[in-house]
Amino acid sequence: MTDGRSLLLRGYGPVVSLVVVFGLVALLAPTVDGAAQVAVEDGRDGGGSFSSAGGQDTDGSESSTDADAAPGAEQDATVDDDQQQAGGTDGDGATGGDGNGGTSGENGAEDGNGGQAGPAGVAACDDRELQVPGDPYSPPCLAFDGDNGGATHRGVSEDTITFTVRTPDEPGFQDTLANLSDAVISDTPQDIQRTVAGLTDYFNERFQFYGRQLEPVFHEGQGSPTEELLGGGREGAQADALTVAEEHQAFAELNGATEPYGGALADQGVINLGVPYLSREWLTDRRPYSWSMDSDCDVIADAIADYVVKRVINKPAEHAGGELQGQERRVAYIAPDNPWYQGCVEKAMQMTRDAGHDAQFISYTLDLNTMSNQAANLVARLQNDGITTVQCSCDPVLPVFLTARAHEQQYQPEWVVSGVAWTTTDYVGQVFNQDQWSRAFGISFDSAAQPSQASLGYNAYKQVRDDEPAFAVQDVYNSMYLLAIGIQGAGPELTPESFEQGMFDYPERAGPEGVWGFGPQDYTPRLDYREVYWDPSQTSAFNNDQGAYVDTDPGSRYRPGDAPSGDPKAANS
Numbered sequence: 001m002t003d004g005r006s007l008l009l010r011g012y013g014p015v016v017s018l019v020v021v022f023g024l025v026a027l028l029a030p031t032v033d034g035a036a037q038v039a040v041e042d043g044r045d046g047g048g049s050f051s052s053a054g055g056q057d058t059d060g061s062e063s064s065t066d067a068d069a070a071p072g073a074e075q076d077a078t079v080d081d082d083q084q085q086a087g088g089t090d091g092d093g094a095t096g097g098d099g100n101g102g103t104s105g106e107n108g109a110e111d112g113n114g115g116q117a118g119p120a121g122v123a124a125c126d127d128r129e130l131q132v133p134g135d136p137y138s139p140p141c142l143a144f145d146g147d148n149g150g151a152t153h154r155g156v157s158e159d160t161i162t163f164t165v166r167t168p169d170e171p172g173f174q175d176t177l178a179n180l181s182d183a184v185i186s187d188t189p190q191d192i193q194r195t196v197a198g199l200t201d202y203f204n205e206r207f208q209f210y211g212r213q214l215e216p217v218f219h220e221g222q223g224s225p226t227e228e229l230l231g232g233g234r235e236g237a238q239a240d241a242l243t244v245a246e247e248h249q250a251f252a253e254l255n256g257a258t259e260p261y262g263g264a265l266a267d268q269g270v271i272n273l274g275v276p277y278l279s280r281e282w283l284t285d286r287r288p289y290s291w292s293m294d295s296d297c298d299v300i301a302d303a304i305a306d307y308v309v310k311r312v313i314n315k316p317a318e319h320a321g322g323e324l325q326g327q328e329r330r331v332a333y334i335a336p337d338n339p340w341y342q343g344c345v346e347k348a349m350q351m352t353r354d355a356g357h358d359a360q361f362i363s364y365t366l367d368l369n370t371m372s373n374q375a376a377n378l379v380a381r382l383q384n385d386g387i388t389t390v391q392c393s394c395d396p397v398l399p400v401f402l403t404a405r406a407h408e409q410q411y412q413p414e415w416v417v418s419g420v421a422w423t424t425t426d427y428v429g430q431v432f433n434q435d436q437w438s439r440a441f442g443i444s445f446d447s448a449a450q451p452s453q454a455s456l457g458y459n460a461y462k463q464v465r466d467d468e469p470a471f472a473v474q475d476v477y478n479s480m481y482l483l484a485i486g487i488q489g490a491g492p493e494l495t496p497e498s499f500e501q502g503m504f505d506y507p508e509r510a511g512p513e514g515v516w517g518f519g520p521q522d523y524t525p526r527l528d529y530r531e532v533y534w535d536p537s538q539t540s541a542f543n544n545d546q547g548a549y550v551d552t553d554p555g556s557r558y559r560p561g562d563a564p565s566g567d568p569k570a571a572n573s
Contacts, residue, residue, distance in 0.1 A: 121146020122210075122491055131488065132206050135456075136511030137481065139488055141208075148210040148492035154269070155251025156494045160215040161487060163252040164244045166261070167192050168220050191470040193218050196254070198465040199457070199473075199480050205464070207484045210492040214483075217248050228258035229276070230366045231338055237261040241268045251494070254479050259340055262290050271486070271496055273479045277420055279344050283523040288500030291486075293478045294420075295445050295526045297344035300393065302560035303529055304418040305351035307443055308391060310563040312416065313357040317388035319439045319570040321412030324388045329414075330360075332387045334378065334394060337363040345393075360385065366395060375401030383411050391416040391442075396428050403433035414570070417442035417532070424532060425449070426540035430547040434536040437547075438571045441533035443558075445526045447513040448551060449542040456512065478513075482525070514557050528557040531564065535571040 125131075125141035132138040148158060155162040167189040196216050204213045221243070223236030241264035244250045256262040256272030259282075265272035266286035273291050275283070280298040283290050308331060317329045331352070335345045345361060352359045362381065364374050375398060382390060390413050392399055399415075406413070417440055422428045424444035429437060452458060457477025461469040470476070482503075487494060489502020508517035508527070516525035531552040538548040552569045 131208060137509045137513075137516055139485055139506055142488065144208060144210050144492065146492070148212065149494075152493050153251060153495045154245070155249055156212070159212055161209065161212050161252075161494065162215050162217060162248065162250045163254055163483065164217045164219055164248050164250040165193070165196050165254045166221045166223075166225075166240060166244075167218055167255070168223070168225060187470045187472060189218075189220070192472065192476065194467070195461060195470040195473050195476050196480070198461045198469060199477055201464040202460045203480055203484045208488045209484075210494075212494075214487075216254075217250065219243065219248065223261060225258055225261070228260045230368070232260075233258075234260045234264075238264045238267075241265045241270065244268065245270055252483055254476075254483065256290070257292075259338075262286075266290050269496065271483075271499060273482055278340050280521050280523075281343065282340050284521050287523070288496045290523060291482055291503070292524050293475075293482065293526070294524060296522075296524045297341055297420075298347065299524065299526075299560055300418055300420060300445075301344040301348040301351070303443055303445075303558075303563075304391065304393065304416075305348040306561050307531075307563040308348075308352060308359075308416065309355040309357070310565055311568045312389060313352070313355065313359075315567065317414055318567070319414045319441065319572055320388050321439065322410065324412060327386075327388050329389045330385070330387050331357065331389045331391060331416075332360040332362055332382060332385070334362050334364065334390060334392045334398075336366050336395065338366065359391075360387070364394075364398065368397065371398060372401050374398075375405045378402060379405040379409055379411055382406075382413065383409065387413060389414040389416060391418065392423070393418045393420050394423065395421050396423055399423060399432050399437075403436035406436055407433045412436070412439065415440040415442075417444065417534075419444040419446060419529060424549055426542050426545075426548045429534055429549060430540070430545055434547060437534045438536050441552075441568045441570045442531070443529040443563075444532050444549065445514065445529045448530070448554075449540055449548060450512075451541055515559075528559045530557050531568070533568070533570045537571070 122142055122144050125143045128141050130138040131141045150158040169189050193216075196218075200214050200216055219240070221236070221240040223240045224233050227233030228237055237258065237260035240261065241253075244253050244265065245268035250270060252271035252273070253261075253265050254273055256265050256270075257274030257276060259275060259278060262272045262275035262278075263286065266289035269289065271289055271291070273293075275290050275292045275294070277294050277297045277300065278290075278292070280296045283292075283296055312329055313331060315329055316326045317324055318326065320327070333345065333348060333352075335341055345363075349359060349361050362378060364371075364378065367374075379402065390402075392402070392415060394402075403415075415437065417424050419442070424442075424446055426449045429440075432440075452471065452474075455474040455477075457474035458469060460477055461473055485506050486499040486503045489505050490498035491502070503518040503523075504520065506516075506518055508515055510516075513526065514529070515527040517527050518525060532549040533552060534547070535550045536547050538550055539546060540548040542548075550571075553564075556564075558564065
């Protein structure tokens, strides 16, 4: 697996959890099926020249040039009218909203259109509608000519906006994975730093930051993202958050991608991006500080329960194997026992019960040292209870063990995926037992697989640098895009509160990663999903290896509550 497995190795955000996952798979489950070879693409050596693409002034007022175009702008970025729901590009409002007013900061004046104009010096561009022409997620274009207020908050000066990036180097797991799969590893912390630096140039040149420039500060930190993702490591996370706030005086942390670290940063009043699948309540309790590209687990619970009710329950298990095939479906939900997920699990369970189905819920502990034994016990329980259909909202490693143990016991249930923790990415699905996973179907909030060099993040980087970015470039790009949306939307008087309002004013946009939008209690942008099934014989567009998720209805996406009716499809249909 050329690109996908290498992306798991070092550096950025939630990616680090998979370092542990695959390292310990080698140690704990040497007989598990599905270990694939990794051959890293030539040229990703971390070197190369650096050059700026030039283009738009930082005040956002220059006319469009080639450098203003979106990454991958040669692709068709047209969005259907029913997807481009919130408008916000007609120039009537300074920061979007519904395009008929919006607000930007706290000093807006009535503009004669029934809404709020932006603060002094901020106006809609008169030369284009979008800040980045051709970018499907671009906010409306803004021009600025005035005083930005200077130092409006910690980490914000007249000229700069400081953000930190925690890039811990956790040796050992990379070496274990390399021994397992003959990988040539190139995503070092230095690769991530180089990628952040390049994308900082990209966003500084193209977005409206009101005379300021983003300025990254990299720190290794004392904490361990691996421990934090498994529910520990709070002391180190708190120490790192204090360093970010007091030593680095940062406005934001780009890599706040664990619950302990994100929570500690919020306690210090630092904007943080990347907390993984936490609940709407958790995020709202820490407003306006915590944001993530990963959908909050309330959105996921709404979507998967609606999908199970409409597509799964009270129907025969036609995709199961052996003696389970054709039986009326008996569903079990499986999820970690972390307290911040339990409210969402109960929500999904209650929705299922309200539909008249007595589904089970089984929790497990995020402890990789015991996960093999936990999987064996889970399979025994599922078999004993006659479960035909397993809905696994799991971390990426448990299905490795579950599918292996189920295969050993000749237990052949259906598997329903919910799109969490990279389980609906091709490079992860390829390491599950393929006989078992041929009966997998469900939902994914991710975009369809594409070659790594076709991503928006890769193309953005290549517009400002000549060398190759890290394999995790799309993850870095997505987090930086959220930061850029909030800063532009905030207006010149940048504070965490105006950042939040800027996010809320962002008009819904549709692109290759689905529909994005924010609002009160919505601190994650992804609003819809696609229906998928796993086909072991399909070649992945991402890494050209066998095994890929296939869209049931290519191009169609659904919001929670709008699941299609009828029967789900699987590879054995």
